[in-house]
Amino acid sequence: MSTNIPNHTVVHPDCRHFRGDIPCRPNKEHGYQCEGCPVYAPVQQRILIIKLGAIGDVIRTTPLLRRLRQEYPAAYITWLTHTPAILPQDAVDEILKFDFAAVLQLQAREFDVVFNLDKDKEAGALLNTIKATQKFGYALRPYDGVAWPANDLAQHKFLTGVFDQLSLQNTKPYVQEIFELCGYEFRGEEYVFDNHADKGYQWPQLPAAGRRVGLNTGCGDRWTTRLWSDDKWISLIGQLQQAGYAPVLLGGAAEEERNQRLQAATGAPYLGHFPLPQFINLLDHMDLIVTQVTMAMHISIALRKPTVLMNNIFNPYEFDLYGRGQIVQPNRECVCFYRGSCKLGTSCMEDLPAEKVLAAVQATLPIAVA
Known part of the structure; x- marks a missing residue:
């Protein structure tokens, strides 16, 4: 759709690039005007x-x-x-x-x-x-x-x-x-996501690629029934290290103290907490991510990472790992569906053994035997 303003200049307000308040990018970068513009893209x-x-x-x-x-x-x-x-x-x-x-x-x-x-x-x-x-x-x-x-x-x-x-x-x-x-049949469409690889983030402290297992140790403060104890994390880290994996501790500011304790107890690398784009890029350098149902889980799936999801209070059918991982749940049935506090006083997450998580990691990301 072309429109002529009083001085007879052609304007395409229906173009994808047209802004109205400032020059469009093609005008700014190439000097194009609407009349005869080679990148005119009418919106339908x-x-x-x-x-x-x-x-x-x-x-x-x-x-x-x-x-x-x-x-x-x-x-x-x-x-x-x-x-x-x-x-x-x-x-x-x-x-x-x-x-x-x-x-x-x-x-x-x-x-x-x-x-x-x-x-x-x-x-x-x-x-x-x-x-x-x-x-x-x-x-x-x-x-x-x-x-x-x-x-x-x-x-x-x-x-x-x-x-x-x-x-x-x-x-x-x-x-x-x-x-x-929205009226559509789902056909396995993947997430659309930016891994921020163009930002130039460097991670020289990371162990060699191929067996990095990112451990996202937090779950936010709303559904605390999802939390796993330090003892469970320490046990998993030790078993991962013995099996030949290189666990890396992940989290935000809320997990800072926990991750420092886990690092001191196990020697597993903890690089600190970062702004969201940098955190996303750090996750993108993992070979597999172990996480509970939290933001890191969504990021892991979006980055198409093999994911081991630790779940207790949510319906496991809700989560689609796109065939790149496993969902592990406690050995005791959870009775606190979508609850932030445990009705029984002790979260069933304590009935999720580290050995069960390790087995899921090994099945999802096997280490080749020389």
Whole structure:
């Protein structure tokens, strides 16, 4: 679509590169103007994804981008989130941080398709107020202010989120549920993710590649029933070292003291905690990652790393390791589904022996015998 402004200059406001407030990149880098521009790329559909947070949930929603690019190759995709930095900058045309300014402009625009993948009330309210031809996911019921399926496709995911009994019976991984909510069949699409290899991070302290086993020792402070004791970690580290692996301690600021204790007790390398892009790149240098259900798990899957997932309080069907790992659970059945504290006083994670985790590591990343 071409538009002539009063001085007869041709403008293509429908072009993927056009900004309106500042010169586009082709103009800035090559001096192109709209008339006769060799990289003019008219947008045929405008799509909005509302997926606010947490970081792990944003990461594991990125496979949807692969299907959308296949279904709508000429689409302009906007993503609204609390954590813009985690999204791959080259896979999304416009990444907006959820704030008043972003909401104000989105409500003034029109979209062909909007996917709201969050049950947060503000996300549902936004879906209600945005002009779009098609809407998927969750809306906000105006008369009582509760989240509600925008159409029948969202009913399965909605119901498994409000009834524990249905959640326990569910056998669909999260990514499949999200695809179906959006009207697509999941075909094993991988995550879209940046390993930050272009940042030039160096890790000379790491042991030789080929047998590095990253141990992510934390799990956040919301679901503390997932925590494994220091004694269990020390036992696993010793068994990994004896089996010929090189365990590396991983974590954020919350795991600093624990990892220092584990390093002192075992000699396993601990390089410290880092900003998120650097932490992601450190994980990318692992050959396998042992983790609980936390952000590092999502990063590991996104980086296509062999993953040994230690799980107790969540439905194991929720997690798709894409055939690159194993899920290990305690020998005692967990009775604290989605609970942050253990009803029995002692978490069943203490009934997950280090030997069971070691066996999963050996099955997933065998060490060749000379």
